[in-house]
Amino acid sequence: MARRRRRTAATLIGGLLLTLLTVPQASAEPSFTSAGMVMVLDSSGSMAQPDGSGHTRIAAARTAVATLADSLPDGFPTGLRVYGADKNRGCDDTRLAQPVRPLDRAGLKKAVAKVEPKGDTPIGLSLKKAAADLPQGSAGRRTIVLISDGEDTCQSPPPCEVAEELGRSGVDLRIDTIGFQVRGKARQQLECVAQAGNGRYYDAPDAKSLARQMQRAGTLSADSYHFRGKQVRGTPARSAAPAIAPGQYRDTIGPGEKRFYQVRLDYSSTADFSATAVPHPGAAVDTTTVLRTQLAYGVDSACESSTEVFGQNEGATPLTSGVSRIPSEDGNGSCDKAGRYWFVVERETADGSDAARWPLELTYRSERPLKKGVTPAQSEPEYGAGGKDAVVPSGAPKDVTGGTGFNDATKIGEGVWRDKVLPSQTLWYKVPVGWGQQLRYDVEFANEPTVRGHSAQTSYGATQVYTPARQPVGGGTGEFTPQTPYNGRQASLRMGTVPVSWTNRYESDPNVVPVHRAGDFYLAVTLGAKAAEIADNPRIGVVLRVAVLGEAESGPQAHAAVVKHPAAADSGTADGGGGTRPVIAVVGIGVGVLLLAGLAVLYLRGRGNQRRTGTGSGGAGAW
Numbered sequence: 001m002a003r004r005r006r007r008t009a010a011t012l013i014g015g016l017l018l019t020l021l022t023v024p025q026a027s028a029e030p031s032f033t034s035a036g037m038v039m040v041l042d043s044s045g046s047m048a049q050p051d052g053s054g055h056t057r058i059a060a061a062r063t064a065v066a067t068l069a070d071s072l073p074d075g076f077p078t079g080l081r082v083y084g085a086d087k088n089r090g091c092d093d094t095r096l097a098q099p100v101r102p103l104d105r106a107g108l109k110k111a112v113a114k115v116e117p118k119g120d121t122p123i124g125l126s127l128k129k130a131a132a133d134l135p136q137g138s139a140g141r142r143t144i145v146l147i148s149d150g151e152d153t154c155q156s157p158p159p160c161e162v163a164e165e166l167g168r169s170g171v172d173l174r175i176d177t178i179g180f181q182v183r184g185k186a187r188q189q190l191e192c193v194a195q196a197g198n199g200r201y202y203d204a205p206d207a208k209s210l211a212r213q214m215q216r217a218g219t220l221s222a223d224s225y226h227f228r229g230k231q232v233r234g235t236p237a238r239s240a241a242p243a244i245a246p247g248q249y250r251d252t253i254g255p256g257e258k259r260f261y262q263v264r265l266d267y268s269s270t271a272d273f274s275a276t277a278v279p280h281p282g283a284a285v286d287t288t289t290v291l292r293t294q295l296a297y298g299v300d301s302a303c304e305s306s307t308e309v310f311g312q313n314e315g316a317t318p319l320t321s322g323v324s325r326i327p328s329e330d331g332n333g334s335c336d337k338a339g340r341y342w343f344v345v346e347r348e349t350a351d352g353s354d355a356a357r358w359p360l361e362l363t364y365r366s367e368r369p370l371k372k373g374v375t376p377a378q379s380e381p382e383y384g385a386g387g388k389d390a391v392v393p394s395g396a397p398k399d400v401t402g403g404t405g406f407n408d409a410t411k412i413g414e415g416v417w418r419d420k421v422l423p424s425q426t427l428w429y430k431v432p433v434g435w436g437q438q439l440r441y442d443v444e445f446a447n448e449p450t451v452r453g454h455s456a457q458t459s460y461g462a463t464q465v466y467t468p469a470r471q472p473v474g475g476g477t478g479e480f481t482p483q484t485p486y487n488g489r490q491a492s493l494r495m496g497t498v499p500v501s502w503t504n505r506y507e508s509d510p511n512v513v514p515v516h517r518a519g520d521f522y523l524a525v526t527l528g529a530k531a532a533e534i535a536d537n538p539r540i541g542v543v544l545r546v547a548v549l550g551e552a553e554s555g556p557q558a559h560a561a562v563v564k565h566p567a568a569a570d571s572g573t574a575d576g577g578g579g580t581r582p583v584i585a586v587v588g589i590g591v592g593v594l595l596l597a598g599l600a601v602l603y604l605r606g607r608g609n610q611r612r613t614g615t616g617s618g619g620a621g622a623w
Contacts, residue, residue: 035135037100037144038080040083040130041061042149042150051206052206062115065080066108066109067215071215077101078103079100080112084117084119086119094129099133120153120154123159124154124158127146127197128162131144131166141224143173143217145214146176148178150182151182160193163175163197167355168355177191178190178217199283213532223425225318226404227405229362229363234261250359252359255354258345260342262341264339264341270324270516271365273295274321279318281425283315292321294306295323295324297335303334304334306321308321316354320471323343327369343364361405365469370556370557375557377436379507380504381507384438388480390440392440397543398418400429404428406466418541421539421540423529423540427525428522430521434500434518435552441544443492443525443543445541448535450535459530461528462482462493466521479496481493487534488535498511499550500515518556525542527540
């Protein structure tokens with residue numbers, strides 16, 4: 001009878017809480033997106049020439065700008081600058097035809113319709129002016145998309161020098177270039193501008209490809225990584241390093257830099273750290289460019305260390321490295337002492353790689369040991385039924401739109417899901433996985449029509465899975481391979497984790513140790529930058545077949561009960577036996593509702609020691 005009353009109370013309070021906003025703690029921080037984009041359009045005399053399809057080049061450019069405007073999200077700050085439209089002004093001829101402001105599709109189309117090609121090609125001056133057109137001092141990335149059919153005819157200032165100066169001026173500016181029917185020196189100059197400006201060069205040999213490449217470049221700008229966290233400034237050495245508590249933070253890191261952060265650890269708690277570097281999508285990187293995380297104690301060298309590399313040289317994507325302090329079972333480990341530690345993030349960059357500062361997103365999570373008398377379940381170091389031969393769902397897929405990063409990853413569950421990905425883009429999803437369960441999924445990149453003459457080229461598709469603490473698992477040295485060649489024909493990848501067990505933290509395999517906590521596991525899906533030269537469609541179809549194997553258990557303890565109808569997987573962070581409590585945000589409500597909120601909080605506290613685990617649900621199907 002008492003149990004029935006508790007369920008009734010929960011139902012009543014749940015209904016009353018519809019008047020409140022319940023958010024996880026990380027969401028209390030603001031979310032940052034792109035600050036805006038300005039297109040810089042060539043309107044020099046050469047743009048009046050035929051494009052080979054019965055129209056002029058400027059007509060093709062007008063159509064491409066309109067196509068891009070229609071594909072951008074509502075409200076995204078967008079502007080248009082043109083040069084070469086006034087022959088009398090010569091090398092001073094650059095003007096802002098449409099200011100950078102919340103997307104005005106009709107205004108952009110009207111502005112580009114008025115452009116008539118007549119004059120010179122002052123690319124360098126236009127780039128300098130375009131940087132000033134973008135919002136200054138605001139959070140988020142700023143993008144210049146340069147569209148040209150020739151090289152700079154003024155050379156004062158030189159375009160590559162301007163791009164390099166702008167590229168080194170801060171962490172937030174990117175210059176993409178699109179060469180419309182260009183060859184030789186003109187193409188080389190545009191490639192130079194893109195590389196120096198932390199961006200990407202796109203080749204457009206005809207009107208159709210011009211619209212496609214503009215759509216790719218613009219959408220990548222609008223869909224950039226959403227950052228969250230408290231601003232912090234790491235130091236280049238241990239002295240004066242900022243102290244951080246469990247939470248989420250933002251910083252930046254330059255080539256060859258180390259960033260130090262100070263933490264205090266007790267004898268018994270597990271501490272999980274992660275660092276996510278987010279270069280401009282497609283920016284120049286070397287295969288061996290390194291992001292390293294370390295945990296150091298006292299004056300000694302690092303007691304824990306982890307290194308991640310891009311593993312390809314087509315262009316940058318988000319890169320995450322994670323490290324954990326796990327007290328050893330016998331108490332004799334190099335990271336077992338209590339006291340002051342330093343969390344260290346290091347970036348090693350090869351010559352010719354992106355020289356811009358990269359935004360960093362840092363996480364620090366602390367987990368107390370299990371309560372006395374609780375015996376944890378045995379570790380699960382083998383893939384077993386969740387290996388490469390595991391059966392994943394089939395059937396008709398459900399449409400889904402992936403997020404831009406960890407913070408807005410789209411929650412999915414067991415089933416078949418269909419999305420579309422841009423070259424250089426990474427899509428993010430999260431899947432609840434309970435104690436005793438393991439994640440297993442396939443990624444399929446669709447068979448797509450290819451650009452004429454480019455079918456022999458090859459790019460890649462990739463995927464990575466991350467734990468609730470944002471630590472990568474499953475790739476490279478594990479059961480699975482995180483990357484596959486892609487040339488426009490269907491290609492697939494398999495990925496997964498071992499079963500979740502609290503005791504996995506004492507294993508030696510780097511793909512097992514991080515899988516020591518139930519919760520939301522993150523799936524990242526990436527398409528290589530060179531796919532922009534291969535695929536005829538702006539976006540490439542991708543299908544995820546997701547399985548969560550095994551029955552969710554009620555906790556990390558041995559012989560835990562099976563949860564028949566789990567609502568969500570619990571991270572089990574706070575006390576070794578309960579979930580993370582939500583934060584209740586109350587805005588503009590009366591005293592009566594505040595009282596109800598108080599009752600809800602008391603109820604939630606009472607439930608804090610009960611573990612909830614499980615998976616989401618989704619449809620089954622085939623591509």
